[in-house]
Amino acid sequence: MYCNSLESGTNFQVNAYNKALEGLNCDADSATYLLILDIDEYLTPRDFESNIKTLINKSPSVDVFSFLWYSDDFREDGAMAMANIPFRAEANIYRMNHVKSMAKISQNLISCYVHCFEHKNGYSPVYQFAGFEDTPSMKHGVFNGGHKLEPGFLRTLNPNQPESWFILHCIYRTKIEYLASLVRGQVSKMNKKNSDLLKRNRWGRKPCPAFPFEAILFGVSRNKLKQHRNNYASFIKSASLRLELLRARRFVINLSKILEQMVQQDPTVKNNYFMCFQGTKYSSANIPLTEEQIMNNAGTVTFDDVHFFEERPDVLDVYNLNDPFQSVSYAYEMNKFYGADHERLQQFSQSEFGYWHTKYFCKRYEKKGQGGDYWKRSYFL
Numbered sequence: 001m002y003c004n005s006l007e008s009g010t011n012f013q014v015n016a017y018n019k020a021l022e023g024l025n026c027d028a029d030s031a032t033y034l035l036i037l038d039i040d041e042y043l044t045p046r047d048f049e050s051n052i053k054t055l056i057n058k059s060p061s062v063d064v065f066s067f068l069w070y071s072d073d074f075r076e077d078g079a080m081a082m083a084n085i086p087f088r089a090e091a092n093i094y095r096m097n098h099v100k101s102m103a104k105i106s107q108n109l110i111s112c113y114v115h116c117f118e119h120k121n122g123y124s125p126v127y128q129f130a131g132f133e134d135t136p137s138m139k140h141g142v143f144n145g146g147h148k149l150e151p152g153f154l155r156t157l158n159p160n161q162p163e164s165w166f167i168l169h170c171i172y173r174t175k176i177e178y179l180a181s182l183v184r185g186q187v188s189k190m191n192k193k194n195s196d197l198l199k200r201n202r203w204g205r206k207p208c209p210a211f212p213f214e215a216i217l218f219g220v221s222r223n224k225l226k227q228h229r230n231n232y233a234s235f236i237k238s239a240s241l242r243l244e245l246l247r248a249r250r251f252v253i254n255l256s257k258i259l260e261q262m263v264q265q266d267p268t269v270k271n272n273y274f275m276c277f278q279g280t281k282y283s284s285a286n287i288p289l290t291e292e293q294i295m296n297n298a299g300t301v302t303f304d305d306v307h308f309f310e311e312r313p314d315v316l317d318v319y320n321l322n323d324p325f326q327s328v329s330y331a332y333e334m335n336k337f338y339g340a341d342h343e344r345l346q347q348f349s350q351s352e353f354g355y356w357h358t359k360y361f362c363k364r365y366e367k368k369g370q371g372g373d374y375w376k377r378s379y380f381l
Contacts, residue, residue: 036100046165063126068095069100071169094215096213098115113147179256183199204277327344
């Protein structure tokens with residue numbers, strides 16, 4: 001399936017989920033619910049003892065249960081062993097806006113996505129955001145696009161504790177695991193539709209720029225934590241997985257060495273993937289400003305932004321879109337150009353963005369022959 005996914009340019013993860021769903025639909029005596037989780041995601045009850053069947057039995061009419069993502073702490077390192085369980089007596093977690101879901105197996109359920117499900121046309125599935133078990137059928141005003149929660153609804157959640165059920169998404173873990181995880185993007189080189197060398201949907205060992213929530217202290221009692229660890233150790237032993245864990249740790253170390261070699265052989269990798277390297281040993285240092293950049297920073301350049309945006313409304317759309325990942329990426333490059341220290345694109349003016357855009361992508365502009373020379377020349381007062 002993996003090779004077929006690469007050849008067809010389709011998402012292996014989605015294909016694997018749908019293969020599982022296909023098997024469940026063919027077996028009348030199989031599971032009644034399908035929960036889609038990745039290897040770095042942990043479905044977690046807040047009390048650390050509830051059974052998922054309790055949630056299901058309390059709301060039997062619900063078709064889709066959704067659980068909010070929480071990330072582990074980007075500031076922690078060395079507090080847990082590599083490839084070990086992530087739970088501790090006390091740890092900071094961070095609320096995010098994505099959910100992962102669990103769906104009831106039925107003839108109305110037709111396919112899976114990474115975060116959510118698709119049902120037959122004409123069927124209106126009943127949704128429930130876990131943590132609001134007394135109010136099923138929540139959809140309007142809560143979910144945005146099927147796998148995100150609306151900002152207004154997020155702000156109504158308790159800022160001091162997670163919901164009764166949530167997903168702990170271990171994005172950061174130890175430094176070596178985080179860096180090794182970036183190399184997984186290298187496999188995509190075999191997929192013509194995604195040629196990224198490293199994973200781009202990471203923002204370094206820093207808070208996710210799209211979800212600016214404060215840390216929430218999540219604790220597990222020592223007795224429950226001890227029992228959990230004992231159960232985990234028993235499972236590893238009964239399933240004969242100890243050797244596999246050792247191999248997994250060795251694999252992670254080897255990936256980190258591959259990354260080290262990539263950076264040494266091509267130093268531009270640090271700049272091309274600057275965002276995912278933030279807070280790591282590969283963080284790029286600022287490049288000294290050129291004389292022109294210093295003059296730009298001093299405000300000595302005028303730019304016909306009115307004329308420019310009339311000709312290029314698509315560039316203005318990029319500025320107004322306020323996409324969190326693009327915003328941080330553009331801000332990084334513009335900070336080097338203007339000698340500024342902004343965190344987001346929108347902290348620059350539209351004029352500053354337009355002028356920088358014509359300089360940064362000047363070869364593209366010249367190749368396409370777009371518009372007049374107002375974006376090809378600097379006009380000094």
